[in-house]
Amino acid sequence: xxxxxxxxxxxxxxxxxxxxxxxxxxxxxxxxxxxxxxxxxxxxxxxxxxxxxxxxxxxxxxxxxxxxxxxxxxxxxxxxxxxxxxxxxxxxxxxxxxxxxxxxxxxxxxxxxxxxxxxxxxxxxxxxxxxxxxxxxxxxxxxxxxxxxxxxxxxxxxxxxxxxxxxxxxxxxxxxxxxxxxxxxxxxxxxxxxxxxxxxxxxxxxxxxxxxxxxxxxxxxxxxxxxxxxxxxxxxxxxxxxxxxxxxxxxxxxxxxxxxxxxxxxxxxxxxxxxxxxxxxxxxxxxxxxxxxxxxxxxxxxxxxxxxxxxxxxxxxxxxxxxxxxxxxxxxxxxxxxxxxxxxxxxxxxxxxxxxxxxxxxxxxxxxxxxxxxxxxxxxxxxxxxxxxxxx
Numbered sequence: 001x002x003x004x005x006x007x008x009x010x011x012x013x014x015x016x017x018x019x020x021x022x023x024x025x026x027x028x029x030x031x032x033x034x035x036x037x038x039x040x041x042x043x044x045x046x047x048x049x050x051x052x053x054x055x056x057x058x059x060x061x062x063x064x065x066x067x068x069x070x071x072x073x074x075x076x077x078x079x080x081x082x083x084x085x086x087x088x089x090x091x092x093x094x095x096x097x098x099x100x101x102x103x104x105x106x107x108x109x110x111x112x113x114x115x116x117x118x119x120x121x122x123x124x125x126x127x128x129x130x131x132x133x134x135x136x137x138x139x140x141x142x143x144x145x146x147x148x149x150x151x152x153x154x155x156x157x158x159x160x161x162x163x164x165x166x167x168x169x170x171x172x173x174x175x176x177x178x179x180x181x182x183x184x185x186x187x188x189x190x191x192x193x194x195x196x197x198x199x200x201x202x203x204x205x206x207x208x209x210x211x212x213x214x215x216x217x218x219x220x221x222x223x224x225x226x227x228x229x230x231x232x233x234x235x236x237x238x239x240x241x242x243x244x245x246x247x248x249x250x251x252x253x254x255x256x257x258x259x260x261x262x263x264x265x266x267x268x269x270x271x272x273x274x275x276x277x278x279x280x281x282x283x284x285x286x287x288x289x290x291x292x293x294x295x296x297x298x299x300x301x302x303x304x305x306x307x308x309x310x311x312x313x314x315x316x317x318x319x320x321x322x323x324x325x326x327x328x329x330x331x332x333x334x335x336x337x338x339x340x341x342x343x344x345x346x347x348x349x350x351x352x353x354x355x356x357x358x359x360x361x362x363x364x365x366x367x368x369x370x371x372x373x374x375x376x377x378x379x380x381x382x383x384x385x386x387x388x389x390x391x392x
Contacts, residue, residue: 014128015380018120022380023373025049026116027098030371033087033105033112036142037063042085042115046139049119053126055137058160062152066139067161070125072391073132079390080136080166080346081383082339083118084111084143093367109364110171110355113371113379115139117169120376121383130384133391136161142338145191147302149338158346165312166348167386168339169379171371173363175327177356178378180320183329184313187350188306189240189266190273191336192299196221196284198248199294202257211255215248217291218259222246224283225263232279233272240266240334241276266334268305277301306340309347316349319385324378335364353379 025045034042043064050057050068057068064085092099092106100106122137138157142148175181198218203211222243229239241263248259267273277299288295320326329352339350355372362369 015120015124015377015384018123018380019377022116022120022376025119026112026371026373026376029112029115030107031098031101033100033102033107034085035089035105036086036144036146036148039064039085039141043139043141046085046115046119050122050137053122055122055126061157061160062141062148062155064141065148065152065155065157067157068122068137069134069161070122070131070137071134072129075133075391077133077391078136078161078163079133079387080138080161080163080348081118081121081386082138082140082166082168082342083114084140084148085115086111086142086144086146086148088144088365090365090367094370096370106367107371108366108369109144110369110371111143113171113373113376114169117376117379118383120380121387124380124384125387130388131391135387135391136163138166145302147338147341149341153341153345163346163348165309165315165390166342166346167312167316167351168337168342168348169351169353169382170337171355171375172352173355173369175352175354175356176325177354177372178375179325179327179354179356180317180378180382181327181329181352181354182308182313182316182349183332184308184310186268186305186307186332187329188332188337188340189268189334190301190305190340191303192265192267192273192277192301194263194265194280194297194299196261196295196297198259198261200255200257200292203255205253205255208255212292214256214259214293217287217293217295218246218248218261220287220291221261221283221295224287225280228276228279228283232275237272238268239272239276266336268332273301303336303338304340304344306337306350307343308349309343312347312349315389316351316386319389320351320382322385323381351382353382
C-alpha cells in the first residue's frame with residue numbers, strides 16, 4: 001500500500017459510518033422545505049448539529065445564515081466551505097415517503113443534500129482532524145434568486161470569518177455518479193432579468209386604427225429582442241436572451257391598454273452584458289416611436305457570473321483526484337449561482353458533483369427531482385479533502 005493510502009481507506013470507512021444518519025437528516029430537511037430567508041427550521045437544525053460537535057456557532061448572518069468554525073493547530077490559514085439551504089416554490093411530484101409537507105415548496109435543487117454533506121464533513125473533521133488552521137462551515141440562505149450570498153457578505157461574512165479560499169459544491173444530474181468536475185475561469189453565467197411594459201390606450205378590436213396596439217408592439221419587441229445576440233454580439237462572444245412571459249388582454253374583442261414582457265439574459269462577460277442592456281433599451285425606444293405606444297423597461301443584473309480562481313480550481317481537481325473520477329469541465333453552464341458574489345471578494349471555486357442514475361434523467365428544478373443519497377459519502381470526502389489539502 002502506497003503512503004497515504006491507509007489513511008484514505010480508514011477515512012473512507014469512517015465516513016461511510018456517518019452516512020445513514022445523514023440520509024435521515026437529508027430526508028427530514030426534504031420533508032420540511034423552506035423558501036429564501038424563511039429557512040428557520042433548517043437553520044435551527046444545522047446550528048444544533050454543529051453545537052453538538054462543540055463548535056462555536058453564529059446564527060442570523062445575512063438573514064438565516066449559519067457559520068461554525070473548527071480551529072486546530074496554530075496556523076492562521078483558513079478555508080470556507082459553503083452549502084445552500086433554501087428550497088424552490090415548486091409543487092413536488094415525486095411520490096416519495098419523505099416528500100414535502102409544505103404545499104408548493106420543494107427541495108428540487110438538492111440543497112437538502114448539500115446541507116447533509118457539509119454537516120457530515122464537519123462531523124468527520126471534528127473527530128479526525130488532520131488540519132492546521134481554521135475551517136469555516138458556511139450554511140447560506142436564499143440562493144434561489146434572492147442573493148443570500150450577497151446578504152451574508154454585506155453582513156460581514158468574510159470580515160468575521162476570513163477565508164484564504166472558499167469552495168461550494170453542487171449536485172449535477174448530467175454527470176455520472178460521483179464524478180467531480182470544475183474548471184478555471186467562468187463556470188456559471190451571470191443572470192439578468194428584464195421587465196418591459198407596453199402601454200397603449202386600449203379600445204375595440206374592430207377599430208384598431210383608433211388606438212396604439214400594445215400587443216402588436218409587444219410582438220415586434222419579442223422579434224427584435226431575439227436578434228440582439230445574433231446581430232449585436234460577436235460570434236466569439238457567448239450569451240442567451242429569452243423572453244419567458246407575456247401578459248396582456250382579457251377578451252377576444254378588446255385591444256388591451258397594457259402588455260408586459262418578462263425575460264432573462266445569461267452571459268459570462270460584463271462587456272457583453274453592457275452591449276445587451278444598451279441594445280435592449282435602443283430597441284424599446286425604437287418600437288415605442290414606431291408604434292405610438294409608451295414603453296418602459298427595467299433591467300436588473302441580479303447575479304454576477306461565477307468565475308473560479310485558476311489556482312483554486314486546480315486545487316479542487318487535485319483534491320478530488322484522490323477519491324473520485326474527475327473531469328475538467330469543457331465549458332461553463334448557462335445556469336446561474338449567487339456563489340459568484342463570494343468569488344468576487346474571496347478566491348475560490350465552484351464544483352459540480354455527479355448524481356448519475358435516475359437523477360441523470362431528471363434535471364434540477366424539475367418537480368420530480370430528488371437528491372441521490374448514494375453520493376453523500378463522496379461529497380463529504382471531497383469537503384474533507386479540500387480542507388486537508390489547504391490546511392494540511
